[in-house]
Amino acid sequence: MKRWTALLVLGVLTAMSGCGAETGSGGSAPASGGGSGSATSVDPTASTPTPTPEPSGVPAPIVEGEVTVVLDTDGYAMGQKIRVTVHNGNDRPAYTEDFKTACSIVILQRKDNGGWAxxxxxxLGRPTMTVTIQPGSADPIELDPASFHLKSGPAVTAGTYRVKFTYRTEPEITGADPFTAYSPEFPVR
Known part of the structure; x- marks a missing residue:
């Protein structure tokens, strides 16, 4: 009986390790840093996103007053893990839920007929959890196209993509998150 219990626990832990289970302040397994991507943030009072350039090979700094989504590179090969970091440069926490793309706190979007899908x-089979990103901190996220979470949905195929992060500044859920930050668009080839 102990052997079966141990095998069951091992199986559950193995399943959770590849699914983007929360590993810190929120999101999925940590990504390796040192990106060369750039970020685009959306100011809820502005009408257009503002690009934030980043020097190649240097981790993106947290931009004061903005929440940004930073890629680790400018493009990906089909099947390659997509690594992004959500930076909270605001003076208050950013709250969101997991259970988005591959059980993370971000949504991968594909350009489709002029719109975004x-x-x-x-x-995971558990209730959605609220994730907090504290002011001045960052949350690395890894999206694995080979993850069993993405096997039932549309595949990550060649095309143009971006990563979307929605959030609010209060912990209570009162509808759709009012703020959004996007990564720059990037190719998957």
Missing amino acids: DITGCA
């Missing part, structure tokens, strides 16, 4: 998928 969400690529979601989370097969």
Whole structure:
């Protein structure tokens, strides 16, 4: 009986390790840093996103007063893990839920007929959790196209993508998150 219990626990832990289970302040497994991407943030009072350039090979700094989504590179090969970091440069926490793309706190989007299609998928089988990103901190996220979470939805194929992060400044859920930050668009080839 102990052997079966141990095998069951091992199986659950193994399943959780590849699914983007929360590993810190929120999101999925940590990504390796040192990106060369750039970020685009959306100021809820502005009408257009503002690009934030980043020097190649240097981790993106947290931009004061903005929440940004930073890529680790400018493009990806099909099947390659997509690594992004959400930076909170605001003076208050950013709150969101997990259970988005691959059980993370971000949504991978594919350009589709002039619009953007969400690529979601989370097969954790637990209630959604609120994740907090504290002011001045960053949350690395890894989206694995080979994850079993994405097997039931649309595949990550060649095309143009971006990563969307929605958030609010209060912990209570009162509807859709009012603020959004996007990564720059990037190719998957």
